[in-house]
Amino acid sequence: MKPLGAAAKAKMAARRTCPKCGKVRKQVVRGKECTVCRAKAYEEQRRREARTCWGCREVFERRLPAAHHRCGECRSKQLAELREKAAAWVEEVTVCAGDGCMVKLVTKTEARAFQKSQGKGRSWWYRAEHWARRCPSCTEAEERRQAEQRAEYERREQERREAERQEAEERQRWAAAALVDPDVVVLDTETTGLHAEARIIEIAVLSSRGEVLLDTLLDPGEPVPGDAADIHGITSDLVAGAPTFSSIAVRLTELLDHKRVLIYNKWFDVARLGHELTLHYLDRAARDAAEETARTGTAPDDVREQALALAGKQAAAWLDAMTFEDVMIPYSDWVGDYSEYHGSNRWQPLDGGHRAAEDCRAVLSCLRAMGRAHADDYAAAAIGADAMSEGTD
16 A cells, blocks of 8 residues: 555644644544543533532532532521421411411421421422311312312303304304305406415306306416416416406496305405406596696696505495405314414315316305205295295296
8 A cells, every 4th residue: 555645644633633732633533622622621610510609600619518519608598598488388287278267287396397207408398198288167168169160160161162063053054045145156366476466367256056157367467477377277378368357347346246255265355356456446547647637737746646545445445345255264164173383273275276267166165065954944945035036026
């Protein structure tokens, strides 16, 4: 084997040299010190800790007693605290624990003798098994109090279970009634994303019986992001040439006016409707501002702010005139997949394929599953109501 050169030997020695003590060790030194220096530092720390008071943390020249690790002053304080605790314990166990009761249960001499038998230096003591905590009258009163607490707890638990049962039945009846209500429609949208500026690119409205009232793509006037298209499959090419939201706004208003609009996670879809309505009314406000400028020959400085504020008010008024109801929370509560982390039932995904009309049909499927127990009752009532209306006609 060819002998190592001086440079290689120097590198190997440098790797085995301790940065702290400067000595060359047999093994490679990893870190800021070798194992010998580390062991010395550990022993020094142990010796220093043996000379450190556990009370005041002052370091002395000599080792402190291993029994308590305290200096004279701190040991005196510790013993004084132990005596105070011991005296307080004796006062506590010799008198009845009932509120305001001063009946003596055992003598202080007996309590001190039992206390000493538990061992020296202890800061807490057991109670003798044959000692009563309360006198007979206080024991009886405590048993009555605990019995009343148990009865109150059971009553509240029964009321809670009954309230949950009623809420569950109300959810089921709500779903069953919605399926036969002619004033119920289901709405769903597909968008360019989940952000606050996302645009609607597909919207569908179905009746409670599954009839398609509206199902159309919408041209958002901007490209559809690839990550959104990967979810619902709607690309920019598909929405090219589709109607705009403004062109279907009147038809949408006619379908939703005086109806109960059911939406799965209504907060998202209602927010998207509000954004589209704001843009719709903003175009109208901009046209009005342009006509005013052409008529007067002057343009106010805050014309855009005024137009945006007016459009927002008009969009909010449109939404306030509608009745939106959420399906996701009732359905998730009906499924009952409780999360300890969130302290509520987990939101259930809607298995509709991420297309507006199919998602509406999935919502109707959720309603059928929820209202199955009462479906026959409400269906019979709906048939009876139709028969009465036909007879009146």
